[in-house]
Amino acid sequence: MPKTILVVDDKASLRTMVQEYLTAEGYQVVIADNGRTALFVARQEKPDLILLDIMMPEMGGYEFMQKHKQERDTPIILLTAKLEESDKVLGLELGADDYITKPFSMRELVARIRAVLRRAEKQAQPSEVLEAHGLSLDKASRLVRLEGKSVDLTPSEFDLLATLMAWPGRAFSRGELLDRLQGTSFDGVERTIDVHIRNLRTKIEPEPSQPRYIETVFGVGYRFSAEQVRMKNEE
Numbered sequence: 001m002p003k004t005i006l007v008v009d010d011k012a013s014l015r016t017m018v019q020e021y022l023t024a025e026g027y028q029v030v031i032a033d034n035g036r037t038a039l040f041v042a043r044q045e046k047p048d049l050i051l052l053d054i055m056m057p058e059m060g061g062y063e064f065m066q067k068h069k070q071e072r073d074t075p076i077i078l079l080t081a082k083l084e085e086s087d088k089v090l091g092l093e094l095g096a097d098d099y100i101t102k103p104f105s106m107r108e109l110v111a112r113i114r115a116v117l118r119r120a121e122k123q124a125q126p127s128e129v130l131e132a133h134g135l136s137l138d139k140a141s142r143l144v145r146l147e148g149k150s151v152d153l154t155p156s157e158f159d160l161l162a163t164l165m166a167w168p169g170r171a172f173s174r175g176e177l178l179d180r181l182q183g184t185s186f187d188g189v190e191r192t193i194d195v196h197i198r199n200l201r202t203k204i205e206p207e208p209s210q211p212r213y214i215e216t217v218f219g220v221g222y223r224f225s226a227e228q229v230r231m232k233n234e235e
Contacts, residue, residue, distance in 0.1 A: 160193070
């Protein structure tokens with residue numbers, strides 16, 4: 001069954017161009033010209049991925065993301081004409097999985113769509129469950145639980161946590177995590193990893209400012225606490 005892509009952009013010419021190309025690539029494509037309409041379309045069509053413009057009338061991309069993320073955790077690729085890093089980081093903080101800067105080639109767009117969909121669908125061995133003190137991650141079902149309660153993570157956050165938990169005590173550089181997480185380095189913006197780590201800590205750490213699970217290795221990157229794994233094994 002073909003994947004459904006929702007294209008949200010206020011420029012009709014771009015919507016038509018992307019729709020025709022993605023349809024030819026085998027995707028089912030639905031469209032919206034602003035965030036407000038996109039919310040309705042997303043509820044009806046339940047797309048597998050959303051291509052989202054940032055600057056639109058009535059409701060922009062950032063406001064759409066805030067509202068849509070309350071209903072579904074759909075992978076999102078931002079379509080942005082803005083070049084400032086702060087705009088891209090804000091989109092990632094709100095839950096975007098990738099971005100592509102206008103103007104872009106259709107081949108690059110399809111490559112990024114495929115990469116994000118692969119991350120969202122990636123399945124591990126059925127029995128592979130990673131555990132630390134109070135925290136568990138099931139790769140097969142892509143479920144994370146903290147003290148028995150489900151934790152909602154974006155596909156990128158899940159894959160990042162899975163990578164760190166699989167190698168407790170190992171320090172990963174931001175570049176290594178980008179390569180493992182994305183397969184592409186967001187145009188080299190390693191701060192992407194800092195954004196995801198901050199979001200993860202907010203969701204899983206009792207005190208994000210004093211992290212128990214994800215430790216900062218100054219001058220290097222991040223690691224998952226080996227001490228938490230030892231505590232689990234001692235129970």
